[in-house]
Each structure stands twice: as structure tokens, then as C-alpha cells.
Amino acid sequence: MADAVLTMSPVETAGRREARTAWLLASPAILLMLLFIVLPTIAVIVLGFTDFELGYGSFRFVGLENYHELMSDRTFRKSLWNTTVYTAIVTPVSIALGLGIALLIESEPRGRSFFRTVYFLPVASLLVAMATVWQYLFHPSIGPLNTFLALFGIPGPNWLGASSIVLYGLSIIGIWQSVGFNMVLFLAGLTAIPRELYSAAEVDGAKSSLDRFRLVTWPMLGPTTLFVTTISVINSVKVFETVKTLTEGGPNKASEMLLFTIYQEGFVYLKVGYASAMTVVFLAILVVLMALQYWFLDRKVHYT
Amino acid sequence: MMTAPMSFGRVCRLSLLSIGALVFLAPYIFMISTAGKGQSEIFSATLSLIPQQWAYVANFTKAFSRVSMGNLLWNGVLVCGIILVLQVIIAVPCAYAMAKLQFRGARIMMSLVMLGLLIPIHATALPLYVAFDKLSMLNSYTALVAPFSISVFAIFLFLQFFRAMPDDLIHAARLDGMSEAGIVARVIVPNAWPSVTAFAIFSVVAHWNDLFWPLIVITNQGYATPPLGLLFFRAAEAGDDYGALMAATLIITLPLVIVFLLAQKRFVEGITMTGLKG
Numbered sequence: 001m002a003d004a005v006l007t008m009s010p011v012e013t014a015g016r017r018e019a020r021t022a023w024l025l026a027s028p029a030i031l032l033m034l035l036f037i038v039l040p041t042i043a044v045i046v047l048g049f050t051d052f053e054l055g056y057g058s059f060r061f062v063g064l065e066n067y068h069e070l071m072s073d074r075t076f077r078k079s080l081w082n083t084t085v086y087t088a089i090v091t092p093v094s095i096a097l098g099l100g101i102a103l104l105i106e107s108e109p110r111g112r113s114f115f116r117t118v119y120f121l122p123v124a125s126l127l128v129a130m131a132t133v134w135q136y137l138f139h140p141s142i143g144p145l146n147t148f149l150a151l152f153g154i155p156g157p158n159w160l161g162a163s164s165i166v167l168y169g170l171s172i173i174g175i176w177q178s179v180g181f182n183m184v185l186f187l188a189g190l191t192a193i194p195r196e197l198y199s200a201a202e203v204d205g206a207k208s209s210l211d212r213f214r215l216v217t218w219p220m221l222g223p224t225t226l227f228v229t230t231i232s233v234i235n236s237v238k239v240f241e242t243v244k245t246l247t248e249g250g251p252n253k254a255s256e257m258l259l260f261t262i263y264q265e266g267f268v269y270l271k272v273g274y275a276s277a278m279t280v281v282f283l284a285i286l287v288v289l290m291a292l293q294y295w296f297l298d299r300k301v302h303y304t
Numbered sequence: 305m306m307t308a309p310m311s312f313g314r315v316c317r318l319s320l321l322s323i324g325a326l327v328f329l330a331p332y333i334f335m336i337s338t339a340g341k342g343q344s345e346i347f348s349a350t351l352s353l354i355p356q357q358w359a360y361v362a363n364f365t366k367a368f369s370r371v372s373m374g375n376l377l378w379n380g381v382l383v384c385g386i387i388l389v390l391q392v393i394i395a396v397p398c399a400y401a402m403a404k405l406q407f408r409g410a411r412i413m414m415s416l417v418m419l420g421l422l423i424p425i426h427a428t429a430l431p432l433y434v435a436f437d438k439l440s441m442l443n444s445y446t447a448l449v450a451p452f453s454i455s456v457f458a459i460f461l462f463l464q465f466f467r468a469m470p471d472d473l474i475h476a477a478r479l480d481g482m483s484e485a486g487i488v489a490r491v492i493v494p495n496a497w498p499s500v501t502a503f504a505i506f507s508v509v510a511h512w513n514d515l516f517w518p519l520i521v522i523t524n525q526g527y528a529t530p531p532l533g534l535l536f537f538r539a540a541e542a543g544d545d546y547g548a549l550m551a552a553t554l555i556i557t558l559p560l561v562i563v564f565l566l567a568q569k570r571f572v573e574g575i576t577m578t579g580l581k582g
Contacts, residue, residue, distance in 0.1 A: 029398035
């Protein structure tokens with residue numbers, strides 16, 4: 001080893017030493033990445049092809065049986081559908097509100113930091129705790145929301161207890177929780193738009209604020225909007241806390257959502273193999289969403 | 305600050321923002337109000353916010369006696385603290401190596417990091433749970449902390465920052481005879497401090513709020529983090545004792561909210577920075 005080093009040019013040894021240092025500095029991270037990300041991901045894919053159940057000694061490979069079962073599993077299908085509906089409500093509404101509030105705050109010199117703080121507060125609050133508060137607000141008989149509606153003679157629904165309403169109830173909480181996050185990202189996006197563009201648009205005849213929004217703000221916000229959309233969709237697909245805390249998937253599976261179903265099958269019924277197959281579906285959804293983002297990023301949002 | 309004249313548009317904007325703010329604050333207002341109401345008053349379903357008979361003491365006593373709140377908060381601080389320290393200590397050297405040193409693994413590492421960004425704890429939880437179960441390590445701080453010791457997001461974020469740092473800075477430090485580890489600790493980290501605080505906020509908010517993983521590995525109340533503890537509290541609470549429940553909620557929500565209010569500028573910057581780059 002020492003001889004080899006001696007025969008090399010100084011530049012080469014320096015390069016070697018640098019590479020060795022690099023490996024050394026990166027090795028804890030590499031090791032942990034393999035241990036906690038790569039290996040478990042491979043394991044979950046493999047387990048998806050087995051009938052492994054925690055507590056039973058042996059397991060066997062069952063091929064695609066789990067996936068066959070998933071396709072006809074009514075709970076799982078319901079769960080996928082509910083997650084889709086929830087995402088389809090929460091994402092557009094929280095993006096629209098986030099953008100709207102950001103635009104209002106941006107155009108209003110007074111109280112900027114106050115409003116920013118207020119709308120951002122839910123992001124910094126413990127979701128499980130605030131979900132409990134929402135449960136009280138939503139209470140069918142003693143909850144302030146229905147008491148308030150009763151003042152106008154409107155009979156309030158059982159927000160979290162009726163199977164036709166529960167998804168909307170959870171969506172309201174989801175929107176309330178995520179608007180502030182979107183708003184902050186949009187505010188950052190808005191500040192990055194050069195002022196000259198607005199004056200230029202005005203010279204070109206964009207007189208109303210709607211014209212300015214359509215010609216300058218919206219196109220310039222393209223990358224931010226795409227990013228906010230991706231994050232919002234992914235976060236909605238990952239909804240878990242409110243379901244677990246407030247409804248446990250009920251009533252009558254009306255609020256079964258993907259992660260809760262996986263949790264229930266895998267960690268409560270301990271059907272690890274079956275739940276792994278569900279997890280693979282969940283991962284596939286995330287991969288598709290990210291791929292869609294890259295695809296859009298490539299073709300749609302180049303505004304220069 | 306100069307006050308612009310109040311035009312019709314401004315009045316509209318301010319009213320919209322104020323009404324929205326009231327809606328967003330409503331849960332907090334009712335939380336504080338209900339935490340001070342007695343059982344009978346809550347069930348009379350009034351909209352009045354000021355409790356007729358102050359029951360704060362009774363409700364808070366209940367909250368503190370059912371579940372050890374101090375223990376919960378301490379667990380939360382401990383778990384978030386250890387996770388953050390490990391994440392930074394492990395990610396910073398790795399990101400430095402990838403950004404500033406020449407080695408053949410750098411490209412494979414980059415794809416590993418990108419892959420890791422895609423995979424949340426929910427996807428790896430099943431095998432990890434089985435492993436911790438086989439090792440009899442469920443119900444421990446190790447189980448709570450270990451899977452999060454590596455944050456590919458931290459590596460990704462620091463990488464962006466380190467790349468933008470001038471090489472001259474590092475060359476100068478090398479000429480001064482500093483070791484690579486010394487460069488990381490004394491040159492890179494101090495210069496990358498904004499990214500470290502941004503990441504710290506992101507990490508603490510994420511793990512303080514996380515319910516999924518603690519719920520899976522912890523059944524013993526002694527190790528419960530705040531969200532899990534609140535679930536235990538709800539389970540122990542018979543019926544709808546909303547007064548005590550709101551008191552418990554208030555105690556558990558307050559710490560992070562106070563930190564946020566004190567450091568809100570940092571907070572928003574941190575979330576924006578981590579958000580935009582993540």
C-alpha cells in the first residue's frame with residue numbers, strides 16, 4: 001500500500017485522499033440510508049408477495065394473490081375512492097384560498113404580518129390537538145358551528161357522524177390546516193415577481209387588476225403553483241391524523257382513507273403481507289404524482 | 305409608516321382578510337373559552353365565549369391528573385431534539401462530501417437521495433415495525449428516533465447551500481492546515497447557518513406533530529409523544545368531557561405555538577425555504 005502511494009504522482013495521491021475523506025464523511029449517511037430507506041423499501045415490495053402475518057412463524061410466497069385480493073377488497077376500494085374525493089376537495093380549495101389570501105395580503109400594506117401569522121397559525125399547531133377542537137366545533141348538538149347555524153334556522157348536519165357528510169367535515173379541517181402553508185409559498189412567489197413587469201403590462205394596456213393578474217401574476221407564479229399543487233396533493237393523499245383521531249374510518253367506512261386502511265390492516269390486524277401490498281400501491285401513487293410534476297415542469301411552466 | 309387613504313377597494317380587502325382571520329382563529333378562541341367552562345355550561349350549547357363560572361382550575365387539574373402532561377411534553381422535546389441533532393450531524397458531512405469533494409460515489413448518492421425524498425415513513429413502516437418487534441425494541445426512545453436519524457431532505461437542502469459556497473473559502477481553510485472534519489465544523493456549518501435553522505424548524509414541526517410512527521411503536525404511555533399522549537387522554541376520558549379535553553389540548557398545543565409566535569419571521573422563512581427547495 002505504502003509503495004503504491006510512493007509511486008503515484010502527488011496529484012493522484014491527493015485525489016485519492018480526497019475520495020477517501022469523502023467516503024468517510026458520507027459513510028454514516030450511506031449506512032443509515034441503506035438501513036432505513038433502501039432495505040425497508042425492498043422488504044415492503046417483497047413482503048407484498050407473501051402471506052406474512054406477525055405472530056405466525058412461517059410465511060410463504062403467494063405471488064400476486066394479495067394484489068388480486070386488493071382489487072376485490074371493498075374496504076380498500078372504498079378507501080382509495082375516499083382518498084381521491086378528499087384530495088379532490090382539499091387540494092383545489094386550499095390552493096385557491098392560499099393564493100387569494102396571499103394576493104390580498106400582498107396588496108394591502110396594513111396588518112401584513114398580523115394576517116400572515118393568523119393564517120399560518122394552524123400549520124404550527126398540533127394537528128391531533130386541533131382535530132379534537134374541531135370535533136367539539138362539529139358536535140351535532142352542543143357544537144358551536146351547529147348552534148351558530150341554528151341562529152339562522154339552518155339545521156346543521158352531523159359533521160363527523162353521518163356517512164354522507166364525514167368526508168366534507170374532514171376536508172374542512174384539512175383545508176383549514178393547509179391554507180397557511182400554501183399562502184406562505186405563494187407570498188414568496190409573489191415577492192419574486194419583478195415590479196417592472198406590472199408597469200410594462202400597464203403600458204401594454206392591462207388596465208384592470210384582473211388583466212394584470214392574468215398577464216403577469218398567474219404566469220409568473222407558474223412554478224410556485226405547480227410546486228404547491230404537488231405538495232398539496234401528496235399531503236392530502238397522506239391524510240391520517242384526523243381520520244385516526246376523529247372517525248377511525250367510520251361511520252360505516254365512509255371515511256376510510258389509504259394510510260388509515262394500511263395502518264389498520266398492518267399494525268392492528270398484523271396482516272403484514274397484505275398491508276405491504278397496499279403500501280406498494282400507495283408508493284406507486286406517490287411515484288406517479290412526482291413523475292407528473294416533472295413532466296409538467298418540463299413542458300408547461302417555462303415562462304421565459 | 306404612511307397610511308394610504310382608505311379607498312373602497314381597501315375596505316373590501318381588509319374586511320375580507322379580517323373575516324377570514326376570524327374563521328381561522330375560531331378554533332383557538334373556542335378552545336380557550338371551552339377550557340374554562342363547566343360540564344353543564346358546555347352542554348347548554350351557548351355561543352357565549354366568556355364562561356359563566358370559571359372552571360379553568362378544575363379542567364386543568366383533570367387534564368394534568370389523567371395523563372402526565374409534563375412527561376408528554378418532555379418526551380416531545382427529547383425525541384424532537386435527538387432526531388434533529390442526529391439528522392444534522394449525519395447529513396452535514398455527507399452533503400459537504402457530495403458538494404465539494406471529488407469521489408466516484410457522488411452520482412449514485414444523488415440518485416439515492418432523490419429516491420429517498422420520494423419514500424415517506426408510511427412506506428417503510430411495516431418492515432421497520434417487524435424488525436423492531438423482532439429485536440424487542442418497541443416501546444423505546446430508540447424506536448421513536450432511529451428511523452428519522454437519516455434525513456435525505458436535510459442532505460438535499462444542505463447540498464444546495466454548500467454548492468453555492470465559494471471554493472476559495474475551503475481552499476483557504478485547507479492551506480491553513482485544517483482537516484476536512486474541521487472545515488465542516490468551523491467553516492461550512494457557520495456559513496450555512498440559515499439553512500440549518502430552516503431545516504431545524506421544518507424537522508421539529510414535522511416530528512412534534514407526527515402521530516403515525518409513535519402510534520405504531522409505542523403502547524406504553526411513558527414513551528408517548530404529545531400527539532399520542534392526547535390520543536391516550538381521549539381514550540381515558542369517558543364521554544364528552546370537553547372542558548378537560550380542551551384544557552389538555554391547550555396545554556399540548558401551546559409550546560410550539562409560543563415558539564412560533566416568538567420566532568415567526570424565522571419560522572415563515574424556514575418553511576418557505578424548505579418548502580420551495582423540497
